[in-house]
Amino acid sequence: MNETQSRIDPVLEVRDLGIDFWVEGEWVSAARGINYTLNPGDVLAIVGESGSGKSTSSMGVLGLLPGNGRATGSAKLAGEELIGAPVSKLRKVRGQGISVIFQEPMTALNPVYTVGFQIVEALQIHNPNMRRKQAAERAIELLTQVEMPDPQKAFDSFPHQLSGGQRQRAMIAQSMANDPKLLIADEPTTALDVTVQAEILDLMRRLHTELGSAIVLITHDMGVVADLADQVIVMKDGAVVENGSVVDVFESPKHPYTQALLAAVPHLGTVTTDEAEVAQRVESESVLHMRDVVLEYPKRGRVPAFRAVDGVDLEIRRGEVVGLVGESGSGKTTIGRAAIGLLPVHSGEMTVAGRNMVGVGTKELRDIRRDIGIVFQDPGSSLNPRIPVGESIAEPLILAGEKDKKVVNARVEELLDAVELPRSMRNRYPHELSGGQRQRIGIARALALKPQLLVADEPTSALDVSVQARVLELFTSLQQDLGFGCLFVTHDLGVVDQLADRIAVMHNGKLVEQGTRDQILRNPKDPYTQRLIAAVPVPDPTEQRERRERRRTALG
Missing domain, CATH: 3.40.50.300 (P-loop containing nucleotide triphosphate hydrolases)
Structure with missing residues (x-):
């Protein structure tokens, strides 16, 4: 770090951050020992599988944990401690000091209010002296800034009247309303098509450069990480297993988990046709x-x-x-x-x-x-959430007229074997299984009738x-x-x-x-x-930078 950089005041300093939940009479750790420093303009990606603690740790910084959760350690926003801060202080920080771009804007935006009303509300909450007309003008300006195709129409529209990409732009506009020092982007492009995803990533890159905001990017998409991030933290089972620059983590991953994570990413051009x-x-x-x-x-x-x-x-x-x-x-x-x-x-x-x-x-x-x-x-x-998954697998067989329970049971067990799940799992309910296990059950059910x-x-x-x-x-x-x-x-x-x-x-x-x-x-x-x-973003920072430049040139 040079002398000029050393004089920059950090946007966020996180030291020994931990997240615990009170479960059956004891505190259970969900995340522990998280440390990082974010300067203006930095993009930090926190990656890992579901349940690794990446989203929970970031929500803990904002005090957005369930009633049985607690955050420990330290998280200072521009020198002000957030862990243990009173709710009144955290309310001022949310949306102004730190804003969140959520994974699914359709559920994050209020369906009964127009997009414009919600952006105006965000402005007036943190600027009590701002008149509604001023706030509406600022909202239109923000929608224009995020390259909404028709800002005035979007302002007057309800969330369901916009496309997925437009809803995400509206959410970004709302999050940028009060010029936050830090943006937490929680899986901001997961549900988007690749072309819309590329536009949203370009938009986030441009806005954070222009406004100097730091970004914490929470994702499991390694192509997005390669495209946007400067630094990467890899989490597994609540702990940080690797931390480094995006180039170092992608080109020379140290931890076996990081190596396995990168090896699992589908990469265009790695398979040839027979x-x-x-x-x-x-x-x-x-x-x-x-x-x-x-x-x-x-x-x-x-x-x-x-x-x-x-x-x-x-x-x-x-x-x-x-x-x-x-x-x-x-x-x-x-x-x-x-x-x-x-x-x-x-x-x-x-x-x-x-x-x-x-x-x-x-x-x-x-x-x-x-x-x-x-x-x-x-x-x-x-x-069906009300019946064990074994019955869900058996349902097509029964509807097709198979009445012999022994035949049905044998076929269910055969299908569980085929999708590499233990036969005992037939008695579990869908909510008791992981996403991957539920998808295996879905495949078994689809194959029931051959x-x-x-x-x-x-x-x-x-x-x-x-x-x-x-x-x-x-x-x-x-x-x-x-x-x-x-x-x-x-x-x-x-x-x-x-x-x-x-x-x-x-x-x-x-x-x-x-x-x-x-x-x-x-x-x-x-x-x-x-x-x-x-x-399509590829999981290689150098290659992705070149692809992005070629795409920008092609688009003019």
Whole structure:
């Protein structure tokens, strides 16, 4: 550190920070021994799996712990101690000294108030003498600053009327309202498409440079860390296992956990296509056939009919995984819904397992669905919370008419073995399992009837990278053993590179490009596909810096 830097007053100094929770008559440690110093303009990434203590420790600094939680140690904001500070002082700090950008703005923003009202409220709480007209003008200015497409319209809109990226911009505008010294960004891009994610990261980078705010970035996305962070803290089981510059941590990780974490990250370009295998699958029978398919959501009241998919040709054969990628609203999930019979085909040809899906009746559809499995994005909400997971796995078998309990029990145990979970877990409820375990149950349930076609809708997007890696390995193993065809819907190009034989790219309801993963990810022809790939952050700070510059040059 040079002499000029040594004279800079730190924004935040954290020393021996610990977080404890009172559980069954004793204090249980959730985080301990956390130390770091943040200067103006610094970006510190805190990474680790769910339950590592990364979010809890940052919320503890702000006094936002549950009633049974406590923070120990020291956390000084511009020299003022926050640990143990009275609530009245912490209220002044929240939103002014320190602001938080939450993971899911739809739940963090109040749904019954407009975006403008909420930004104005944040301004007036910390500036009691500010008139409403002044606050409204400042709110419009902030929405303009975060590059909201139509600031006045966004000001008058409710959160549900904005897209995911626009809601995140609104939340950033609200968090920047009072020029905070520190921003805590808790998984700020997890639910966003790669192109929107790139825009939000560019925005955060620009704003923190212009305003001089420090950022604590909480994430499990190592590509985002490589893109934005200066320093990295790696946490495991509540303790810091590694701490260093972003270049040192990525290029020379010391701790085995950090090494395993980085090794688990899907990285574009690390997998090559076996052309012989692809050619062999082309000769196998079709499990999903679509020709010039048009899908529409019907008119409802004053809401006109909406054409979500227009003229799509797609083929999936037995033993083949086709990755369907694109931004939100591109039509990829709509295709998945049509494939399982949840949306009728407006026009065109579509067959599943050789059976016609156009104009299909209820009884026929029930028979066809025995050949289709589906794995949902969020297994926590797709599994019945009131019944043990073993019953959830057995449910498709029972609905299909299997009445022999011994046969059902044997199949449930066979499926638990297949997804590498102990048979005893069949008696647990979904809330008693981890995210990765719940997703394994979801896969077991989807495979209960030995489907010919499996539709997987963003099945790993909510998982930590190490858990995601294990689930993908399991998925690949099961797919090779059972030979089902799979439509894998995702916006994660790293995952699709690791898993898919072929890739189809959707944009505004049309299929703009399809081919092997080498053709699409290494040599894309369509400009949209090129933009999509350029926006993906890679887990390498040096490479990511170069990619960011190339993308900036391309965008002009």
